Amino acid sequence: MKTSEDGLIHLSIDELLSLRLQHLxxxxxxxxxxxxxxxxxxxxxxxxxxxxxxSQPAVSLGWDWCIRPVFRGSALLRVGEVRSNVCLINExxxxxxxxxxxxxxxxxxxxxxxxxxxxxxINDCYN
Amino acid sequence: MNFIVGTATDLKSGLxxxxxxxxxxxxxxxxxxxxxxxxxxxxxxxxREDTLYVLARNDEGNxxxxxxxxxxxxxxxxxxxxxxxxxxxxxPASPEVWELSRFAAMDFDQPDCxxxxxxxxxxxxxxxxxxxxxxxxxxxxxIVSVSPLGVERLLRKxxxxxxxxxxxxxxxxxxxxxxxxxxxxxxxxxxRTPSTYPYGRFDIRPTLHRxxxxxxxxxxxxx
Numbered sequence: 571m572k573t574s575e576d577g578l579i580h581l582s583i584d585e586l587l588s589l590r591l592q593h594l595x596x597x598x599x600x601x602x603x604x605x606x607x608x609x610x611x612x613x614x615x616x617x618x619x620x621x622x623x624x625s626q627p628a629v630s631l632g633w634d635w636c637i638r639p640v641f642r643g644s645a646l647l648r649v650g651e652v653r654s655n656v657c658l659i660n661e662x663x664x665x666x667x668x669x670x671x672x673x674x675x676x677x678x679x680x681x682x683x684x685x686x687x688x689x690x691x692i693n694d695c696y697n
Numbered sequence: 698m699n700f701i702v703g704t705a706t707d708l709k710s711g712l713x714x715x716x717x718x719x720x721x722x723x724x725x726x727x728x729x730x731x732x733x734x735x736x737x738x739x740x741x742x743x744x745r746e747d748t749l750y751v752l753a754r755n756d757e758g759n760x761x762x763x764x765x766x767x768x769x770x771x772x773x774x775x776x777x778x779x780x781x782x783x784x785x786x787x788x789p790a791s792p793e794v795w796e797l798s799r800f801a802a803m804d805f806d807q808p809d810c811x812x813x814x815x816x817x818x819x820x821x822x823x824x825x826x827x828x829x830x831x832x833x834x835x836x837x838x839x840i841v842s843v844s845p846l847g848v849e850r851l852l853r854k855x856x857x858x859x860x861x862x863x864x865x866x867x868x869x870x871x872x873x874x875x876x877x878x879x880x881x882x883x884x885x886x887x888x889r890t891p892s893t894y895p896y897g898r899f900d901i902r903p904t905l906h907r908x909x910x911x912x913x914x915x916x917x918x919x920x
Contacts, residue, residue, distance in 0.1 A: 576839055576877045577786055577862030594864055595872060618846065620872070622864040627784045630864035634850065653849050655784065655861045668858060 573627050578657040580665065581629075583674055586656060589629055591682060594620040596691045599634075612639070616649065619688050621679070630655050633679050635688065646685045652676050698761065698820065700827045701752045708750060714738065716752055719760040723801040731869060743767055743774055743798065749835070751828045753820055755804060762802035762820050764828040769794045769841070775875055779843050782875035784863025795837040797828055797878070800844075822855050833880040840880065846872040857881070 571581045596619040616636035623629035634649040652675040658666040666674065705713050717738035724730045724739055732739060743765070753762030767773040769789045773796040776788035802821035832840055841862070842848075852859040857878055865874040 573784075573786055575789070576860075576879075577784065577875070578860060578877075595867065597872070618850075620846075620865055627786065628864050630784075630861055632846070632849075632861075632865070650850075651853060653853065653861060655863055 571625075571627075574657070577655055579627060579629055579655055580657050580659050582659055582661070583678075586629065586658065586678060589623040589625055591621045591623050591629070591631065591678075593684070593687055593691070594622040594630075596620065596688050596695075598692060598696065617688070617692065619684050619691075621682060621684070631675060631679055631682075633676075635684075646688065648676070648680060652679045698753055698755055698823070700824070701754065702749065702827070702831050704749060705744070705746060708752075712752070715760055716750060716763055717744075720763060720799055720801065722805065723763075723803050724799070727803065739799075743772065743777075745771075747771065749831060751824065751831055753802065753824050753827075755806060757806065759804075759806055761804040761806075762824040763799055764797060764801075764824055765799040766828060766832050767796045767798065768792065768835075769796055774798045775841055775843050779866075779873070779875065781866060782843060782863055782873070784875075786862065789839075789841060792836045793838040795832040795835070795840055797825075797832070797840045797842040800825070800828070800842070821851075825855075825857075829878070829880050837880050840878040842876050842878065843873055844876055846874055849874060849876055852876070852878065 571579060571585055573579050596617060598615065598617040614636070616634060618632060618634050620630070620632040622631075632653045633651070635646055636649050637644050638647055651672045654675050656671070656675060658671050658674050660666060701708070701712070708716070717740050720739035721734055721737045725732060725734055732741065734740075747768070749766040751762075751764040751766070752760055755761045769776070770792055775782060775796055776790075780788060800821075802818055802824050804818075804820065829837075829840060846865050849859065849861060858881070859876050859878040862875040862877055865872040867873075
């Protein structure tokens with residue numbers, strides 16, 4: 571693991587997966603919440619969540635999410651790319667492309683138990 | 698809309714006061730930042746003689762956007778006030794790294810003026826590009842900034858390959874983070890056409906052309 575001058579942490583996917591990532595904070599978006607706020611209209615709920623490693627320097631991953639209606643209920647979905655200070659390197663030590671990096675980080679994010687944790691955090695924060 | 702760039706000496710007291718009043722309206726009155734101010738003017742210790750400002754004005758001449766640029770070779774906000782956002786990294790101190798702060802793009806002449814849109818409007822994108830070009834013309838290859846967390850999302854949506862330096866922290870209940878934004882060659886060369894910059898009191902075009910030339914030809918950083 572190495573931090574570059576611009577603050578990016580260079581590490582391999584194996585090194586990233588070996589880190590313990592824990593929930594840091596989550597919140598709801600307020601922008602656009604009233605756009606669909608007509609009586610009887612569908613409510614659109616979205617927000618963000620942040621996860622961080624216990625290591626130093628800390629690896630930081632954040633992404634947006636939304637709640638979408640599905641058959642007989644709703645589902646929490648990640649929206650868009652992961653935002654991070656991680657720059658993944660391959661076995662040869664070469665830096666992954668911007669797109670490949672984001673794809674891999676999205677897979678890491680999706681493997682975290684955020685869908686179970688975020689609703690409880692939001693309930694605690696806003697109730 | 699036109700852009701004006703310069704130091705406090707260049708901008709003269711009238712325009713500086715206008716900018717400080719605008720900053721007060723945005724950051725204190727609209728966003729509720731807890732900053733010490735006098736006479737409804739927002740200044741802080743980083744508003745110095747060497748501080749570079751980029752102002753956007755609408756066709757009526759009213760300020761609709763501000764940006765503040767500081768070289769990291771002198772005291773700046775991230776290093777002095779929010780070093781914990783650096784994630785244990787030494788604070789940048791290089792002529793190739795500048796700090797962007799007090800960034801705002803709200804047109805109070807518009808009825809739908811809202812803090813939520815202040816970093817996603819076309820004015821905001823143009824202002825950010827102008828700030829990057831101005832910093833680039835002075836040798837910057839990278840911009841650092843302390844921002845509300847939502848700015849990162851908007852930078853990404855606007856196509857900037859910005860990244861965070863470390864995890865966000867909560868300040869006054871709101872998460873903020875430090876980000877790093879590369880000065881992009883293609884943005885400077887493609888967005889900065891002379892026709893998009895009407896004459897202002899201080900014409901920004903020579904600066905932008907110089908920045909574009911530097912980035913295109915790979916000249917070394919300015920001395």
